Amino acid sequence: MPNVTTRHLSMTLLAGVAAVAALCAAPLANATGDPAVDPPHCTTADLQGVQAGVDASASAYLFTHPDLNGFMSTLGDLSREQVATRVDGYMATHPQEDAEMNGIRQPLVDMKNRCGTAVSP
Incomplete structure (x- = not known):
């Protein structure tokens, strides 16, 4: 796979995961260290571990679904709004x-x- 395609694929994967990760990071940044207030397994390390697993699974899935992989590889130069619209359509x-x-x-x-964060649409 050429470097440009790999970079576009990586950026596309990261864009989707980053949106969810950003929503998760807000409560993590405000953690008090008190288990009565902060749920267990909600640290930045926990988030990074879950995110790494999701990234690896998404990569494996895209490699085994060449049509979706090819589609996602075309989104690298688009704005977030354009990516969202095209992904929703696909x-x-x-x-x-x-x-x-x-x-x-x-x-x-x-x-x-x-x-503890609300699910966003």
Whole structure:
């Protein structure tokens, strides 16, 4: 895989994961260290571990789904809004891939919910 394609794929993957990670990081930054106030396993290290697993799973999934991988590789030069619109359109016509990618991201969503942030649409 050429470096440009690898870089675009990495940036696309990171953009999606970064959005969820940013939502998780807010409560982590305000942790008091008191287990009665802060849920367990909600540290920055916990977040990074979950994020690494999601990143690895997403990478493996994209390598085994060349059509989705190719589509995602075309998004590198677009704005966040354009990426969101195009991804929404693609996933609407590929519900199986949408469900599987949502399943891959689910551990980050679960962590966000457990650590006290509201789920955003």
